[in-house]
Amino acid sequence: MSRVLIADDEESMRTLVARAIAMDGHDTVTAQDGAEALDILTRENGAFDLLLTDIQMPIMDGIALALSAARDFPDLTILLMTGFAHQRERASNLSAIAHDVITKPFSIADIRTAVADALASKAAKT
Template sequence: MARVLIADDEDSMRSLVARAIAMDGHEIVTAADGAEALDILSADAHTFDLLLTDIKMPIMDGIALALAAARDFPGLIILLMTGFADQRERASGLNAIVHDVVTKPFSVADIRAAVAGALTTQTGGTISSP
């Protein structure tokens, strides 16, 4: 299964998404903001398959995180989440580096499907453990 880094400043959302994705057997690591997520990515270079990040966060938002992650970890699949139309618009120019933007609120099934789709589409098949 894949190793997924989730960045969201809302504890309840971060926890919900982590539990939902873990249901599919993925290994989950969480961060409370973009800066923490970038630190985690840098410390564990090239060990993550997917970055799932909220766009609107303090310290470093999800778009800045996505830009830095795409620059430093070009093979990393990036999914953004947002509940704000203006934030979704900001992400529209990032098609080259972002797989998709998931609109909040979403169901557990929605986020699981988005993650599965990103992992399958990006690799041409599902990611599995070695």
């Protein structure tokens, strides 16, 4: 299936999302912040179908990560997550590079649906 890179500073959230996505057969790789995720993207030459990133993280936040990833890997689909309304507002001007923003807390069904939708949009573009 698809390869998904998950970036979130909360270990429990990374684990939950990775397990939920794996239920649909996707291969997941996790990173604890944006800098680590960007290192993984660079090392693997963008070999992912989807970047799923929290917005608020230490070292490099999800918006900086999304901007860098979109610049370096323009075919990568990006899905943002946040639990904060003001972060959702910050992301609203990223519609050109980010597929959507999913609001935390979300159910396993919600994240699986959001990922399926993002990957379907990628398939429609190719």
